[in-house]
Amino acid sequence: xxxxxxxxxxxxxxxxxxxxxxxxxxxxxxxxxxxxxxxxxxxxxxxxxxxxxxxxxxxxxxxxxxxxxxxxxxxxxxxxxxxxxxxxxxxxxxxxxxxxxxxxxxxxxxxxxxxxxxxxxxxxxxxxxxxxxxxxxxxxxxxxxxxxxxxxxxxxxxxxxxxxxxxxxxxxxxxxxxxxxxxxxxxxxxxxxxxxxxxxxxxxxxxxxxxxxxxxxxxxxxxxxxxxxxxxxxxxxxxx
Amino acid sequence: xxxxxxxxxxxxxxxxxxxxxxxxxxxxxxxxxxxxxxxxxxxxxxxxxxxxxxxxxxxxxxxxxxxxxxxxxxxxxxxxxxxxxxxxxxxxxxxxxxxxxxxxxxxxxxxxxxxxxxxxxxxxxxxxxxxxxxxxxxxxxxxxxxxxxxxxxxxxxxxxxxxxxxxxxxxxxxxxxxxxxxxxxxxxxxxxxxxxxxxxxxxxxxxxxxxxxxxxxxxxxxxxxxxxxxxxxxxxxxxxxxxxxxxxxxxxxxxxxxxxxxxxxxxxxxxxxxxxxxxxxxxxxxxxxxxx
Ligand SMILES: Nc1ncnc2c1ncn2[C@@H]1O[C@H](COP(=O)(O)OP(=O)(O)OP(=O)(O)O)[C@@H](O)[C@H]1O
Ligand SMILES: [Mg+2]
Numbered sequence: 001x002x003x004x005x006x007x008x009x010x011x012x013x014x015x016x017x018x019x020x021x022x023x024x025x026x027x028x029x030x031x032x033x034x035x036x037x038x039x040x041x042x043x044x045x046x047x048x049x050x051x052x053x054x055x056x057x058x059x060x061x062x063x064x065x066x067x068x069x070x071x072x073x074x075x076x077x078x079x080x081x082x083x084x085x086x087x088x089x090x091x092x093x094x095x096x097x098x099x100x101x102x103x104x105x106x107x108x109x110x111x112x113x114x115x116x117x118x119x120x121x122x123x124x125x126x127x128x129x130x131x132x133x134x135x136x137x138x139x140x141x142x143x144x145x146x147x148x149x150x151x152x153x154x155x156x157x158x159x160x161x162x163x164x165x166x167x168x169x170x171x172x173x174x175x176x177x178x179x180x181x182x183x184x185x186x187x188x189x190x191x192x193x194x195x196x197x198x199x200x201x202x203x204x205x206x207x208x209x210x211x212x213x214x215x216x217x218x219x220x221x222x223x224x225x226x227x228x229x230x231x232x233x234x235x236x237x238x239x240x
Numbered sequence: 241x242x243x244x245x246x247x248x249x250x251x252x253x254x255x256x257x258x259x260x261x262x263x264x265x266x267x268x269x270x271x272x273x274x275x276x277x278x279x280x281x282x283x284x285x286x287x288x289x290x291x292x293x294x295x296x297x298x299x300x301x302x303x304x305x306x307x308x309x310x311x312x313x314x315x316x317x318x319x320x321x322x323x324x325x326x327x328x329x330x331x332x333x334x335x336x337x338x339x340x341x342x343x344x345x346x347x348x349x350x351x352x353x354x355x356x357x358x359x360x361x362x363x364x365x366x367x368x369x370x371x372x373x374x375x376x377x378x379x380x381x382x383x384x385x386x387x388x389x390x391x392x393x394x395x396x397x398x399x400x401x402x403x404x405x406x407x408x409x410x411x412x413x414x415x416x417x418x419x420x421x422x423x424x425x426x427x428x429x430x431x432x433x434x435x436x437x438x439x440x441x442x443x444x445x446x447x448x449x450x451x452x453x454x455x456x457x458x459x460x461x462x463x464x465x466x467x468x469x470x471x472x473x474x475x476x477x478x479x480x481x482x483x484x485x486x487x488x489x490x491x492x493x494x495x496x497x498x499x500x501x502x503x504x505x506x507x508x509x510x511x512x513x514x515x516x517x518x519x520x521x522x523x524x525x526x527x528x529x530x531x532x
Contacts, residue, residue: 050413069416078417085414087407098407101400102419150419 001026001185006055009042016042018209029186033193034206040189041082044158048079076153084143088132092123095131099149120145137168158189173199197221243372245494251378253486254385258440259463260478265433268475269409276316276336277437278460279343284309284438285445298362305442306435313434317427347453358449381443465509471519
């Protein structure tokens with residue numbers, strides 16, 4: 001579904017991504033894990049169309065133009081950015097309506113919104129509240145709900161668990177699994193590697209802008225490279 | 241006498257409100273001071289005058305002033321802003337300064353530097369309410385301003401384009417992720433802003449029954465002070481600051497003399513910058529994002 005080849009992204013003199021390749025098949029949850037500053041966010045933003053880059057990103061066989069987020073959304077790629085990207089000066093309702101911005105089928109879109117509000121009852125309750133006044137967990141729910149309203153085929157989630165209490169994190173991860181069951185394909189960018197690998201099908205471990213190892217998520221949990229660089233060493237891996 | 245001055249001040253304030261809204265619409269969304277707005281205001285007045293002098297009615301003159309100024313604003317955006325989007329904020333500001341000088345120059349060449357006078361009265365009649373006398377033109381200025389502000393508020397707060405404008409104002413990247421064509425929204429912001437300035441130009445021209453190419457510098461620029469007093473991060477601050485500054489100015493002229501008028505208006509702006517940089521209405525730092 002998504003194919004990334006030789007992706008290179010630079011911020012001025014800094015080369016943040018140095019030739020990354022990855023593939024995502026229809027219906028998969030693919031994890032992108034790595035430490036602070038590894039380049040995960042940069043990869044996600046490039047795929048979403050927020051950055052200029054070199055290399056190739058193709059979606060459903062079509063090569064995407066760099067830095068063309070609006071177009072990519074029409075193709076079916078939606079990113080929930082790091083830090084959630086809530087429009088804090090707007091109400092919850094206006095945030096959700098922004099999720100419908102690209103929808104042409106207005107009647108069906110309003111039905112989808114109603115259905116979504118049933119699913120996320122907390123958002124229905126807080127519909128008229130300024131989005132900035134909601135808790136972190138609620139904001140994350142809002143961000144995901146808003147992204148879903150554009151009817152994406154591929155959902156990119158950049159550290160959805162950032163700053164959330166463990167219980168909220170669990171809820172978000174459960175939701176990601178539910179969404180996949182409903183047919184959505186997910187690229188999950190995370191630092192919480194162990195929990196992420198448990199729900200992912202495959203994973204890529206990124207370090208300083210390169211993929212250093214990749215494979216089925218279940219195998220990655222036991223991979224010494226992963227556990228050493230990431231899961232807190234062998235000792236932890238041996239006693240999960 | 242005092243109430244009469246109040247009415248006169250509110251009329252001037254209405255025009256300030258429109259131009260200040262024009263400035264802060266662009267400022268709020270792009271963080272850029274479009275200095276050409278002062279001259280869009282002036283051009284709007286001339287476009288309106290052209291229609292009135294052809295013996296056409298005032299509503300048409302308003303539409304012509306708004307549409308003409310919006311069109312020129314679109315040119316300013318494409319040439320004077322779009323290419324410099326990634327540059328430091330002073331760069332587009334300087335290019336709009338260049339535009340404003342060119343526009344003034346064009347107006348002087350086309351219409352001459354002497355004031356253009358309206359020979360026929362567009363609207364006649366006065367209404368006396370006790371000791372206060374309000375002209376039909378003053379009522380028109382106030383009425384049209386209220387109408388335009390209401391339309392703008394509806395557009396910004398209730399429509400899809402308005403939501404997109406607010407989204408771009410708060411976070412351009414997030415807006416793009418939601419499918420908002422940020423470039424087109426920017427153009428729309430410039431054109432809306434131009435239309436407001438153009439309307440203000442027609443109104444002030446009709447009010448004075450005359451217009452000069454220098455009216456932008458005399459009145460248009462003062463709206464920057466109004467915007468600052470209202471709070472540059474909150475466009476609706478102009479609704480308070482416009483009438484306030486209009487009244488302050490008229491009172492100053494009435495009781496202090498016209499020679500100290502600009503001193504008071506711009507002095508007030510500097511005082512606000514020193515004491516309350518977020519403006520009269522602006523809250524704390526936390527609502528930096530609350531622009532539109
Ligand atoms: N806008 C920017 N300008 C300059 N350098 C940047 C910018 N954004 C990121 N970088 C740099 O690029 C590198 C990769 O950053 P990126 O945010 O992609 O990493 P990350 O893996 O998402 O990290 P984190 O886990 O902290 O979110 C880092 O060295 C970072 O300092
Ligand atoms: Mg990141």
